[in-house]
Amino acid sequence: MLFLAVTLGFFVENQREHYIENQRERVYIRSMIDDLKLDTVEFSIERSERDQAIIMFDSLIKLLNQKNRNEFQQQRIYYLARMGVRLSTNPTMNDRTFEQLKGSGNLRLIRHKAIADRITKYYFRAKEFAVNTSQTVLRVQSLIEYQGNVFNGTVFQEMVDVRDFSIHPPAGNPALITEDKKVVNELIVRIHYILSILLYSQKYMNRVNDEASQLIEILKKEYHLE
Numbered sequence: 001m002l003f004l005a006v007t008l009g010f011f012v013e014n015q016r017e018h019y020i021e022n023q024r025e026r027v028y029i030r031s032m033i034d035d036l037k038l039d040t041v042e043f044s045i046e047r048s049e050r051d052q053a054i055i056m057f058d059s060l061i062k063l064l065n066q067k068n069r070n071e072f073q074q075q076r077i078y079y080l081a082r083m084g085v086r087l088s089t090n091p092t093m094n095d096r097t098f099e100q101l102k103g104s105g106n107l108r109l110i111r112h113k114a115i116a117d118r119i120t121k122y123y124f125r126a127k128e129f130a131v132n133t134s135q136t137v138l139r140v141q142s143l144i145e146y147q148g149n150v151f152n153g154t155v156f157q158e159m160v161d162v163r164d165f166s167i168h169p170p171a172g173n174p175a176l177i178t179e180d181k182k183v184v185n186e187l188i189v190r191i192h193y194i195l196s197i198l199l200y201s202q203k204y205m206n207r208v209n210d211e212a213s214q215l216i217e218i219l220k221k222e223y224h225l226e
């Protein structure tokens with residue numbers, strides 16, 4: 001009888017621990033789904049802004065190469081240069097829950113190996129994404145530091161509404177401070193590299209966004225969540 005009582009006690013305790021771990025797993029999965037949903041929202045906003053930046057930088061390069069620009073084109077050059085930088089955003093992926101799981105050693109709670117592998121693969125992309133973001137920041141910083149060699153900073157300042165930090169095209173016919181071909185070409189080269197990394201990151205972001213959407217559906221189905 002004592003043996004049976006002890007055995008039953010162990011069985012009940014194991015069942016209780018199993019139940020608790022299952023509940024903790026579901027809590028983590030719900031939290032991860034929330035993170036993934038935030039990713040898809042972030043990607044949607046960032047892709048829209050970066051699409052605009054890509055178009056603006058492409059137009060800016062063409063205008064900088066154009067001779068005898070009219071007043072509207074001069075205004076446009078200043079506006080595109082300033083807004084292109086603003087719209088070259090730096091999105092991040094929400095890995096809060098995944099980092100909690102790793103840091104606490106609770107990745108083991110995810111019992112299904114295929115799902116655990118898929119989650120790990122997705123958040124491995126977060127590291128790659130962070131590298132891409134860092135490269136974008138460096139390219140944009142390089143452009144900002146060089147713009148003073150071509151653009152009149154006073155014109156940039158007049159374009160900014162200090163009340164809400166909105167940016168508007170400048171008035172009049174604002175000239176560049178130089179039309180020197182070598183100086184302007186250096187500016188174009190720096191714009192080109194930003195344009196290139198934005199184009200690459202847009203494709204990468206689309207792929208990661210698809211993976212986030214698929215992972216949300218897989219987790220909902222596997223854990224019977226709405």
